[in-house]
Amino acid sequence: MANIKRSPWLLHYDGSSCNGCDIEVLACLTPVYDAERFGVMNTGDPMQADILLITGGINSQNEATVKQLYDQMPRPKVVVAVGVCACTGGVFKDCYNILGGADTVIPVDIYVPGCAARPQAIIDGIVQAVDLFQKRSDEHDALVKEKKRKAKEGAARG
Amino acid sequence: MNWHSLIFIIVYILLAPFIGGLLDGMDRKISARMQRRVGPPLLQPFYDVAKLLKKQNIAVATSQTFLLLTYFVLMVVTGAMFFGGSDLLMCFFVMSTSAIFLYFAGVVTSSPYSTIGAQRELIQMMAYEPAVLLTCVGFYLAAGTFNVNEIASHDISYIAYLPGFFLSFVFILTIKMRKSPFDTSTSHHMHQELVKGLTTEMGARNLAIFQITEWYENVFLMGVIGLFIINSNPWSILATVLVILAVYFLEILIDNTSARMKWQKMLQLSWIITLFASGMNLIILMIRK
Ligand code: SF4
Numbered sequence: 285m286a287n288i289k290r291s292p293w294l295l296h297y298d299g300s301s302c303n304g305c306d307i308e309v310l311a312c313l314t315p316v317y318d319a320e321r322f323g324v325m326n327t328g329d330p331m332q333a334d335i336l337l338i339t340g341g342i343n344s345q346n347e348a349t350v351k352q353l354y355d356q357m358p359r360p361k362v363v364v365a366v367g368v369c370a371c372t373g374g375v376f377k378d379c380y381n382i383l384g385g386a387d388t389v390i391p392v393d394i395y396v397p398g399c400a401a402r403p404q405a406i407i408d409g410i411v412q413a414v415d416l417f418q419k420r421s422d423e424h425d426a427l428v429k430e431k432k433r434k435a436k437e438g439a440a441r442g
Numbered sequence: 443m444n445w446h447s448l449i450f451i452i453v454y455i456l457l458a459p460f461i462g463g464l465l466d467g468m469d470r471k472i473s474a475r476m477q478r479r480v481g482p483p484l485l486q487p488f489y490d491v492a493k494l495l496k497k498q499n500i501a502v503a504t505s506q507t508f509l510l511l512t513y514f515v516l517m518v519v520t521g522a523m524f525f526g527g528s529d530l531l532m533c534f535f536v537m538s539t540s541a542i543f544l545y546f547a548g549v550v551t552s553s554p555y556s557t558i559g560a561q562r563e564l565i566q567m568m569a570y571e572p573a574v575l576l577t578c579v580g581f582y583l584a585a586g587t588f589n590v591n592e593i594a595s596h597d598i599s600y601i602a603y604l605p606g607f608f609l610s611f612v613f614i615l616t617i618k619m620r621k622s623p624f625d626t627s628t629s630h631h632m633h634q635e636l637v638k639g640l641t642t643e644m645g646a647r648n649l650a651i652f653q654i655t656e657w658y659e660n661v662f663l664m665g666v667i668g669l670f671i672i673n674s675n676p677w678s679i680l681a682t683v684l685v686i687l688a689v690y691f692l693e694i695l696i697d698n699t700s701a702r703m704k705w706q707k708m709l710q711l712s713w714i715i716t717l718f719a720s721g722m723n724l725i726i727l728m729i730r731k
Pocket residue numbers: 300301302303304305306339340366367368369370374375398399400401
């Protein structure tokens with residue numbers, strides 16, 4: 285089984301965040317925290333991304349965009365919601381245009397709390413996301429193997 | 443073709459991706475150290491490609507894979523011809539042909555990002571092509587042949603005759619390798635005004651093909667740098683390796699210390715340097731004849 289967890293490429297999407305969390309996400313890539321140690325790259329291209337990082341809540345205007353970005357990412361993929369806004373809607377929860385956290389439109393796997401989420405917490409979230417990323421790939425491989433085995437058995441019997 | 447060049451060709455085809463990937467890993471590590479970061483592991487480029495090959499394949503245009511594979515095969519042929527010791531001029535022509543297929547792979551998706559990226563790639567080709575052709579002419583004037591084997595087995599390193607050509611070739615190497623002041627076509631690093639430029643619409647597997655082709659290409663380009671240094675003395679191999687590593691380090695340094703340049707400036711600069719350095723050298727060579 286291929287070891288793919290060494291190369292997680294991130295796609296960072298800014299929902300309706302106040303930019304506090306965005307700055308913390310970028311801080312993860314600076315010399316102090318250096319997330320590239322884990323092979324993390326900030327790609328900006330959904331077709332090449334593995335982990336979707338969302339900051340800020342979902343509003344009625346970016347709902348479709350977030351859905352589309354998620355659909356454009358190749359499987360296996362993992363979604364991380366960074367900051368309370370992305371988790372639940374946060375301080376903006378009751379605004380007229382806010383629908384809620386990122387999980388109102390796409391399935392979210394990892395929630396990173398904090399307002400703003402600290403770089404340490406974000407990196408912790410990414411590390412957990414990376415493990416999940418590997419697990420999904422392994423599960424997929426196991427399913428394919430199982431299917432092949434069944435097909436072989438079927439052919440032998442038939 | 444004798445068994446000697448056959449061995450060289452096989453070694454090139456088998457080893458080039460590993461050497462290219464290691465150079466790439468070194469590049470990322472040294473860049474990180476220049477920015478006071480720890481940086482990814484040395485083998486990171488291999489992890490990346492392994493992952494890309496593993497992911498679900500999404501193709502925007504099905505013909506893109508075919509175009510990229512043609513780009514890949516032509517680039518391998520270029521390197522194989524070079525290391526097999528055949529015609530230098532022919533190598534560069536095949537290389538230009540392969541670059542055209544990369545352009546098509548960019549525009550076939552009709553995505554605005556990759557189309558603009560591909561157009562920028564064409565401008566970059568325009569900027570480096572004169573220097574590449576003049577390098578061939580220089581080797582012909584100095585050696586009297588285009589044959590790589592004969593050039594490599596001369597008694598004196600050709601850099602003694604062709605310092606100007608060497609200078610302009612090193613300069614256009616930055617454009618060819620799409621490094622920082624001239625990284626307009628693929629928007630490498632954090633510049634994302636075109637998302638990923640030429641490579642925007644390349645799904646996981648196609649990006650892996652692109653990456654591996656780049657490794658082959660880099661090894662070929664470093665080979666051309668080596669051709670300036672190598673001579674009939676076996677010790678020159680050591681000097682060749684050292685010069686290649688020094689040139690690669692210089693590229694990384696330029697990459698990390700310079701900001702993006704506009705294409706007009708790039709065209710001006712590369713043609714002026716080509717005209718002056720290669721042109722002067724050419725005139726001196728012609729007078730000596
Ligand atoms: S969680 Fe706090 S810092 Fe982050 S986007 Fe929301 S309000 Fe801003």
